[in-house]
Amino acid sequence: MRSEQQIRFTKLWTEVQPAVAMYVRAIVRDPHATSDIVQNTAVVLLRKFDEWDSSRDYLRWAMGIAKFELLAYHRNSGRDRLVFDESLLDALAESWPSVISEVDHEQSALQDCLETLSPKAREIVNLRYFGGLKVPKIAEQLGLTAGAIRIALMRIRHQLAGCVERRLQVHGGDA
Incomplete structure (x- = not known):
């Protein structure tokens, strides 16, 4: 990743990170798991930054990635009794920017x-x-x-x- 891209990614992520963290925290009550999911989301966003279409809203894209990280978390932690299905996570991810x-x-x-x-x-x-x-x-x-x-x-x-x-x-x- 070029230096300009790293700077652009950092600016965009810094701007949306609080909203992504609040979205994850609204679904996962464990603060450690929330932190892990948000960090994983940032890593995926960084890895896929070249794939992001800049005509798309970055927050919505980040919310989509966070949704998949939440699904992976719930899949990997089958001990949780309360698990949101994908359609609910889709709805939350889609509406979260206006809620924020x-x-x-x-x-x-x-x-x-x-x-x-x-x-x-x-x-x-x-x-x-x-x-x-x-x-x-x-x-x-x-x-x-x-x-x-x-x-x-x-x-x-x-x-x-x-x-x-x-x-x-x-x-x-x-x-």
Whole structure:
């Protein structure tokens, strides 16, 4: 593979890798298996990069490769009770690019809305969702009761949901 092709592949893969990883993670709950499948997908894409028709959407092509890697994973791990059939994987792979676009808009709106929270509310959100702390630990750390934290989280989630919804409506889904 020529240097220009390697650079082009790297740029394209870097752009679509998060979407491919989210697709795989939505189907395979094991983080180690997800990582392996995404890496295998990247290897196949790299090997077959010369075969990619640049008039085709790269994300859709990558999703097709990821689908085959998922099928191989499920075939090789017969111990799993829940196995998706190929038609479901086809449907998911086909619709995933539009789902990712919608998730990106929602994520952007949520990020904007998080910035509108008060510092205390932002701290509670950070401790709970980014720090992974449970309500009793947050209460202990902030010197509040667990009930106060639960109520605060309920209000914060309600506030964020309303904010995200308004931003998506105002921007027609383009937060």
